[in-house]
Amino acid sequence: MAYWLMKSEPDESSIDDLVKAKKQTTAWFGVRNYQARNYMRDQMRLGDGVLFYHSSCEVPGIAGIAKVASKPYPDASQFDRKSEYYDPKSTREEPRWQLVDVAFDKKFDRVVSLEELKQHADELEGFTLLNRGNRLSVFPVDKKHYDQVLKLEKGK
DNA sequence: GCCAACGTTGGC
């Protein structure tokens, strides 16, 4: 089983939205970066753990945990002319963008903020989120870092 | 295939 971090702007889709969603599951639409897509398309497996990260908000940080809940399939928004994620270069025959569904697992009692994570940079050595200039919205996380985040959330 | 210009991400 692998672990991932997936970023979302809470204005757009937050951990609370996932709680309220039908079957507590959502399609992770709108990723338009090839590297992020490739992780979803080629490497994610059902049941993989996902750190749900809130970005571009008052307190950026990890808000909870989700699980990969589907195999990859085409992102419908790429075909929707009215969507901000519409991609005129994509076709139904050869869709460019793939996504997975993500299911709610757990909301943290408190957001483990980016600031707090930075304060624990020693234990989190190598955690991609803390790398300089990291902008990727989907990337793999080592189990040790995943576990460390859970420990931090519990105040250990 | 290089690389300058431009666009986007995302923290601050």
Place this chain on the structure above:
DNA sequence: GCCAACGTTGGC
């Protein structure tokens, strides 16, 4: 709103 970092585009 600023801007560093980095991805993408397009001319050559």
